[in-house]
Amino acid sequence: MWLDSVAGLGRGVLTALERLGRAHLLLLAILLGVGEVLRRPRLLWEQIYNIGVLSLLIVGVSGLFVGMVLGLQGYYVLSQFGAEQSLGVMVAASLVRELGPVVTALLVAGRAGSALTAEIGLMKATEQLSGLEMMAVDPVRRILTPRFLGGLVAMPMLAAIFSAVGVLGGYFVGVGLLGIDDGAYWSQMRAKIDFEEDVVNGVVKSLVFGVFVTWIALFQGHDTVPTSEGVSRSTTRSVVHSALVVLGLDFVLTALMFGD
């Protein structure tokens, strides 16, 4: 009985390792197509539009509300120490360092990542990828690589927009509703937010999240079982795996960037 359990565990580990291997081979194939995509930039613009521009609304609205909540929560905490004039710093640092990259990555995984997985999975199920192969067109280079690069470019931009809109949301609550000084909100932010330590590290985080979220979404689509149930499962896995990887990576990156 226990031998069966051990064998089952072993099979599970081997299957997971096999999938991990396939995912890395797919990433390699995707990267080998980068040069071709850069020679045909229209393929890239289309995907930046699909992944980036079409995610703007959800990212912008989420950024606004997250910034407003940060303004409220931050004000009540800071006012206990008489430091409510530092609200701008707190809002900006929270957004640029953490919430901007992380929440944007989670939102992109939910909106664009799931769409990518479903699109690639359905293309596989309806033999469109095989059709491209038969037309002597490499589907990885023509379909997957532009989407990968599109995600990579769009993610930092969306994170920046999320943070910028969030800072405005904090401003509306802090200055507009709670009466913090307008000048203090902006000047303290400008004085305390360091470009390299805060902004660049935030951009690096969102780039890393962009790689993983898009890679996971494309792999799940490409590796899907070509049935309606298979596509459904892959889409769910894409969002769940992306969320877990983003949160795990965020801890690792934060420790590396800001840990002593």
Next chain:
Amino acid sequence: MTSRAPIHEQDARPDQEPFVADPDVLVEIRGLSFRHGSRVILDNLDLDIRRSGVTAVMGPSGTGKTTLLKLITGQLRPDAGSIRVDGEEVTRLDRTALYRLRRRMGMLFQSGALLTDLSVFDNVAYPLREHTDLSPSMRRKLVLLKLEAVGLRGARDLMPSQLSGGMARRVALARAIALDPMMILYDEPFTGQDPISMGMLMALIRQLNDAAGLTSILVSHDVRETSSIADYLFVIHEGRVIACGTPAEIAADRSAWVRQFMDGLPDGPVPFHYPGPSLSDDLHSRASA
């Protein structure tokens, strides 16, 4: 299509028999075996497809017909055996050489496999854009001519979601002939078609083959339709060729399996009942429902 001796005795062929190239043969398959997990799909298969004819591979569902097409086009790699297409050993081609060979092949998938985000026109233009340096006006003329050949010039601005199943396959056929290939492979082209669409597809397959001097390989289990347009038939079962010949020769074949398949008999060498315990044993067993 010249007739050949039936290959009922293919099993007697030694594995290392020297390969003799026949210039009339476009696709030469020798000792082809393919497994999916532990299941044998194709088992030491020998098959020749002659040039400039319509050759059909028939057999019930699940006998490896589509797998055979995927092996011929290099989408799958066999476990053993050789596949030569126009003298090139497909199993040993690298990616570049395989893609070069595929530009000379067209394939009509069962689903049509049209790119759903492109219009009919753009679907047919796709291989021309990818593989030629033709000017836009020349490309347009070619696309319109290909669509005219399948009777869908007027549908060029429609999206794939606006097409019926038969129209989608005709568009896919126009796309498959866009680069003027030497060979077209059809995967179950008649499945799910109404009589009018089926008649159109049958006429198109035959006419395109004869007008353009193509070689056509047709995989199907639609006996009557396939027999009416094919020059030569292979009947496969459990991964082996069990009969081959002209449609007239196959129609005259008296072997029990061929008769069951060709006449659509419900019982015979392929039993009606899936193997299992006897009904009496099942009814008296204590297993709960």
